[in-house]
Amino acid sequence: MRKITALLAAGVLVVGLLTGCSGGQYKDGTYEGKSSADDRGAIGQVKITIENGKIAKADYQGIQKDGTPKDQNYGKAAGEESYKKAQVSVEASAKYGPKLVETQDVEKVDVISGATKSNTQFKEAVKDALAKAKK
């Protein structure tokens, strides 16, 4: 009997932690967040939708210094080689949002060893948006 109580307690604790600490900390609504500028003056922007206290949708967009979005034209003017590289990053950043919805957590790792350019604009933008969504 005691064992069952303990098991139940453990179960409740886990559920409690999940709902209490990560799911329920945000107010429902739509929030926008921005990152700081990188060395080329570009920023990251994110729009996050909270439903039932959880991140239901996240759209991320890189914005160049002159205000144009980083889309299928990004890097075109800089020659073929640069265009290819630029488009790889555009494709990759399109996956950031869905990934966040899946994990619900922007901070799976604290920091990355060997990442020279510390590409943190997505994280920054998300943190900015979620700060506004905090209860």
Place this chain on the structure above:
Amino acid sequence: MIKKVMCLLVLSTLILTSCGYNKSAENTPVEKQEFHMGTIITEKVYGAQAQIAADEAMKRIKQIEDLMTINVPGSEIGRLNEEAGKNEVKLSEESIYVIETSKKFAELSDGSFDVTVGPLVKTWGIFTEHPRVPSKEEIKSLLSLVGYKDLSIDSKKLTAKLARPRQIADLGGIAKGYAGDAAIEVYKDYGINSAFINLGGNVVVLGGKPDGSPWKIGVQNPRAENGKYVGILSVKDKAVVSSGDYERYFEKDGVRYHHIIDPKTGYPSNSDLIGTTIVADKSIEADALSTATFILGLDKGMKLIESLDGVDAVFISKDKKVYVTKGLKDVFAFNDESGEYQYVEKR
């Protein structure tokens, strides 16, 4: 039944308080980012004196850069190079410590890590706006200037000398490592016991996170964009430093030339590794060893790491296999989102 209700009550109270506690001021970190030593430096510091500790650590790094840079004339190491083949140069205790350590790792790696590779690094110009591929003759002639044994140190008189004219000591592969250790010392001086510093991918952590759990450090995927990792290291009080062919490079006639010059060939290292990550107590050691093992390659690199106490490594090979040393078995969690790598359980 009463027991259960009690249990629930206690638990929910616990949960509520633990959530609330996370928001207290003590647990709000100071985050700071500046550009020094040719790279972006990020700090995250927890504790009552976090702000001043973070500020002072940045100042300390700037100080070290001023002593050891060779890109600005008049630094200590700059003078050592100017006096090459001529005079002994008086140096600060910390410059002596860094070059002594660099010599130690040169010996351990049989010259695969060698700060006297300077003339070649300079000629390739990989850290400049105008990198170029030197001619074979040029490389051959510059190779004759490489040799850590020509760097003599008198640690009592605090002097050092390069034996021959035109020799250049370049601490680019070790000074950032030293700066990471120095920053941790600054944090400790201010009573901090939870912090990390990231010097362009060289990560050093003090303690664990404020809740006592280890820091989670991703290991960069060498063939993906910045921020994608192949696995996660969970560590406290450790330095985690990576080297790879992806960090800095240029392309010429379809060939990619990266920044880690093999002191024996004079060309960018061409071992079977594309990325090395060293976990050690001191970041100066991790920095030197990440470069050394990158050049040595998988077999020799693995042997070197296993011969050293308290040092571990993650090696990523050209054929996309991820190898870890014994000590990381429970520390490293293979977590490759790209699905392109194969994990090879300790050798």
